[in-house]
Amino acid sequence: MRTSALLTFLLMPVVAIGFEVVGTSGARAEIVLDADAPAPVVHAAAELRHWVKEITDVELPIGDGKSGLPNKICLTVSQEVLDKYPQKSQFLAGNDGFGVSLDGSVLYVFGTQPKGVLNGVYELLFLNTDIIWARPNLEFGTLFTKRSNLSFTVTDWVDKPCYLMRGWQTRYGATDVEFNWAVRNLSNWSSYSTMKTQPLNDKCGMLKEAYFGHNVTGLYITPEKYFDKHPEYFCEINGKRVRPTGAHRSQLCFSNQDMIQDFIKEFDRLVDAWPGSEMYGVFAEDNYDRCRCKSCEADILLPDGKVLKSDSSNFYSTRFFLFVNQIARHAKQKYPGIKVSTYGYFFTEIPPAIPVEDNIVILLCPITKNVKYPVTSPKNKTTFNKMQGWLEKTSNIIICDYYGLTRVYPRPADLSVAADYRYQYERGIRYTHSEIMSDGVNRTDPERDLGIKTWDGNSIYYWVMSRLAWNPYQNPYELRQIYLNRVFSEAADDVKRYLDITEYVWHKNGEPSFWSTEPDHSWNTMCILDLVDEAKEALNRAKSRKLSDKSRKMLMALVKGLEDNPVLEFNQLRKEIESNLQSHPEKYVNLLKNSRFEELRPIVEGKAPLDWTVSVFEHWNFWKDFSYGTAGYSTNETDNSKAASMTGVEHAFYIQTLPVKEGEKYFTRCKTKLEQSPDRAQLTARWQDDGHRWVCVAYNRDFYPHEVKYGEWQEYKGFFVVPKGATKLTLLLGTRNAKGTILFDDVELYRIQD
Ligand SMILES: [Zn+2]
Incomplete structure (x- = not known):
C-alpha cells in the first residue's frame, strides 16, 4: 500500500x-x-x-x-x-x-x-x-x-524529506561547528532553533521554537515573583507548599485557577517579548513532583460522565492537561495560528483522559525506550502503548528522542532508528528531533571529553541517523557502507570488521540500551566472549593501510576507544587484584563502614532534601527518586547475617561517601540477590568535586555481572581510578525499574597501591 x-x-x-x-x-x-x-x-x-x-x-x-x-x-x-x-x-x-x-x-x-x-x-x-x-x-x-x-x-x-522537522539537540547547547555539521547533513532544527537571537537560524532557514525546555516554574510562575505572595500556586508535598529552587524546580499547583490567570498574563508577556514564533512552549519541570493539595487530588469528572480517581495512572497527566488546555484556549483566541507546545514526558508521556486542544503540540519523549529494539518490539511495549495512546489523541506530535545520547562504545542504534522512523512516519508523524552528545574540542562543559570520546566511536551511526531522518526507507547498511568508504577508504573493510564485532557484542550482552546506559558492560562482554584480540587485529590491519591525513585521524579516534580503554585494561588487572586479595587479605583494608549491614538504626522519614531518608543501616543513606517502594533489612541465609534490602522501588540506592584523591585506584565488590526477572541491580561509583558538582567520566561507573541470575547471590565487582577533579567518592548500591525485592550484602572497597 x-x-x-x-x-x-x-x-x-x-x-x-x-x-x-x-x-x-x-x-x-x-x-x-x-x-x-x-x-x-x-x-x-x-x-x-x-x-x-x-x-x-x-x-x-x-x-x-x-x-x-x-x-x-x-x-x-x-x-x-x-x-x-x-x-x-x-x-x-x-x-x-x-x-x-x-x-x-x-x-x-x-x-x-x-x-x-x-x-x-x-x-x-x-x-x-x-x-x-x-x-x-x-x-x-x-x-x-x-x-x-x-x-x-x-x-x-x-x-523531499519524510520528516518536515529533523535535527539534533546537542548537550549543553550547540556550537557553530556542530550546527554546521547537522545542517550539511540536512537537518532543519538544532539547539539553536530554541534561541531567540541566533543569526545562523535565518541564514540557514531553520525551524524555530520559542521557550523550549522545562519552564513552568523556571520561566512563567517563578518563585522569586510569586512564592512569597502566593505559596498556594506551588506544589504541595507532605502538607507543605514547596518553593522551587535552582537545583530542584518543583511543579505548580495545576488546579489553582488564580495561578492559571497569572500564568496567562505571563504567557502574554512572553509572547510579546518573542513575537513571530510558530510555537510557544509550556513545559512541566523535569521531575515527577505532584501537588497533593485537596483540589489537585479531587476526582476529575470526564466528558463522558465517568469519574477519574487520583490513583489512576493517567490522573496526573489529565490534571496537567486541564491546565494546559486553558492556556491553549486563551492562545487560540488571542493569537490565531500559533501553537502551544508541551511535553509528553514523565507523567505526561501517559496521555490524559480528556481531549487536548487542537493548537497543542505534544513533544513526545520516549525516555525509557530500549534502542536495541524498535519501538514496535515487545521489549518496548510500555513506550509503544503510550505512543499509541497519543496517536489516538492528536496528530500534532513531535518525537523528541534520545538516539544520540550514547556513551563510549560504538552503539549501532541506527537499525532501530530506521524502523522507528518508518513506523512513526506511517502513523502520520512528520516532526522529530533527538538529543545528541556534543563534539567540540573548544567546549568547556563538564561533558567535553565524554562527548568527544563518544563521537570517536559513534560518528558513523550519528551520520546514518541524520540521513535516515530525511528518508528512513534508505537501507542503513548501505548508508554505513557509504560512510565507511568515504571516511576510511582503503581501510573500510577492516573498520567494518571491527564495527561488526562491537555490534555482535552489543547484541550478545543482553543489557537494555537506554540514553544513560554506561559502556562498561559492552566492553566487558567483549572480554568474556574473547573477541578483544580479534577487534585489535582488525584495527591494526586498518592502521597498516595507506590513508589520507584526515582518514587516519578519523581512524585513530576510533582506535582510541579500544586501545585507550580502562575497562579492558582493568579486566586484566582485576584478576590480579582478586588473587592478591585471596592470598594476602592482611594487606587490604575495607574502607566502608557497616559494610556487612549488621548495625541497624531506626528509620527517620521526610528528611531534607526532599527525597532522602536515613536508612536503617548505620552510615548508609537510602535515596529514592519516587515516592514509593521501601528500604529495610532482610537475612542473608548463607551465613544467617543481616542484609540490606529494597522492594518495589523504581530508582533508588544505598549510598556511602568517602573522601578520595585524583588518580587513586580502587577495587569494589558486593553480593547481590535479585528476586524476580527482569529486575536489575547495580554497584555504581560516582564522584563529586569540591563544589559538590558531579564529575563526569567516560568509563567505569556501573558494575554488574555479565549474566544476571535470579534467586541466588551473585558477586558484582569493578575497578576504577578516581577521575580528574574528584574529591569525593559516592558508592551506590541500587536499582532502576525494579518490581521485586533486591538484597545487598558484604560490600567491599579497597584502595589499591601501585
Ligand atoms: Zn494543588
Whole structure:
C-alpha cells in the first residue's frame, strides 16, 4: 500500500553527461542568484563556492549570470523556474526538498522553500563528489578527495524529506561547528532553533521554537515573583507548599485557577517579548513532583460522565492537561495560528483522559525506550502503548528522542532508528528531533571529553541517523557502507570488521540500551566472549593501510576507544587484584563502614532534601527518586547475617561517601540477590568535586555481572581510578525499574597501591 507513494519519493538521480564546473583552465561555471534571493539561498551559494574551492582550489564566481563563463548553476526559489518544472515543483510543495534540472548550460537547483535550495546544494555536492561531513570536528571531520577538475554527472532529480522537522539537540547547547555539521547533513532544527537571537537560524532557514525546555516554574510562575505572595500556586508535598529552587524546580499547583490567570498574563508577556514564533512552549519541570493539595487530588469528572480517581495512572497527566488546555484556549483566541507546545514526558508521556486542544503540540519523549529494539518490539511495549495512546489523541506530535545520547562504545542504534522512523512516519508523524552528545574540542562543559570520546566511536551511526531522518526507507547498511568508504577508504573493510564485532557484542550482552546506559558492560562482554584480540587485529590491519591525513585521524579516534580503554585494561588487572586479595587479605583494608549491614538504626522519614531518608543501616543513606517502594533489612541465609534490602522501588540506592584523591585506584565488590526477572541491580561509583558538582567520566561507573541470575547471590565487582577533579567518592548500591525485592550484602572497597 505504501509502495506506490514511496516510489515517487525515491525518484533516483539520473546520470547525465558531465556538467563542467571546474576545468583545467579554472572555473567553468558561475553560481547565479536572483536579485532578491532569500538568505538561505545566498548561503547556499556561499557553501557551494566554499566546498568547490576546498575540493579543487578554484573559486567559482557568484553573480547575476554575466560572468561570461560557459555554464551557470542557478540557485532559486523563483516561481518562474518552479513553473518550468511543474511535476517536480508539485512534489516539493510544503517541504524543504529540492529539485535539480539541467537545461542546456544552466543547472537549476530549486525548491519551494529557501532551505530546500540549501539542502539541494549539499546533495549536489554529496552525489557528485566523495565529500562527507562525517563529524563536527573542524580539523578532520569533513573528508573529500582533492581534484583539479570537477564535473557534475548527477544533474536531474528531485527529493523531499519524510520528516518536515529533523535535527539534533546537542548537550549543553550547540556550537557553530556542530550546527554546521547537522545542517550539511540536512537537518532543519538544532539547539539553536530554541534561541531567540541566533543569526545562523535565518541564514540557514531553520525551524524555530520559542521557550523550549522545562519552564513552568523556571520561566512563567517563578518563585522569586510569586512564592512569597502566593505559596498556594506551588506544589504541595507532605502538607507543605514547596518553593522551587535552582537545583530542584518543583511543579505548580495545576488546579489553582488564580495561578492559571497569572500564568496567562505571563504567557502574554512572553509572547510579546518573542513575537513571530510558530510555537510557544509550556513545559512541566523535569521531575515527577505532584501537588497533593485537596483540589489537585479531587476526582476529575470526564466528558463522558465517568469519574477519574487520583490513583489512576493517567490522573496526573489529565490534571496537567486541564491546565494546559486553558492556556491553549486563551492562545487560540488571542493569537490565531500559533501553537502551544508541551511535553509528553514523565507523567505526561501517559496521555490524559480528556481531549487536548487542537493548537497543542505534544513533544513526545520516549525516555525509557530500549534502542536495541524498535519501538514496535515487545521489549518496548510500555513506550509503544503510550505512543499509541497519543496517536489516538492528536496528530500534532513531535518525537523528541534520545538516539544520540550514547556513551563510549560504538552503539549501532541506527537499525532501530530506521524502523522507528518508518513506523512513526506511517502513523502520520512528520516532526522529530533527538538529543545528541556534543563534539567540540573548544567546549568547556563538564561533558567535553565524554562527548568527544563518544563521537570517536559513534560518528558513523550519528551520520546514518541524520540521513535516515530525511528518508528512513534508505537501507542503513548501505548508508554505513557509504560512510565507511568515504571516511576510511582503503581501510573500510577492516573498520567494518571491527564495527561488526562491537555490534555482535552489543547484541550478545543482553543489557537494555537506554540514553544513560554506561559502556562498561559492552566492553566487558567483549572480554568474556574473547573477541578483544580479534577487534585489535582488525584495527591494526586498518592502521597498516595507506590513508589520507584526515582518514587516519578519523581512524585513530576510533582506535582510541579500544586501545585507550580502562575497562579492558582493568579486566586484566582485576584478576590480579582478586588473587592478591585471596592470598594476602592482611594487606587490604575495607574502607566502608557497616559494610556487612549488621548495625541497624531506626528509620527517620521526610528528611531534607526532599527525597532522602536515613536508612536503617548505620552510615548508609537510602535515596529514592519516587515516592514509593521501601528500604529495610532482610537475612542473608548463607551465613544467617543481616542484609540490606529494597522492594518495589523504581530508582533508588544505598549510598556511602568517602573522601578520595585524583588518580587513586580502587577495587569494589558486593553480593547481590535479585528476586524476580527482569529486575536489575547495580554497584555504581560516582564522584563529586569540591563544589559538590558531579564529575563526569567516560568509563567505569556501573558494575554488574555479565549474566544476571535470579534467586541466588551473585558477586558484582569493578575497578576504577578516581577521575580528574574528584574529591569525593559516592558508592551506590541500587536499582532502576525494579518490581521485586533486591538484597545487598558484604560490600567491599579497597584502595589499591601501585
Ligand atoms: Zn494543588
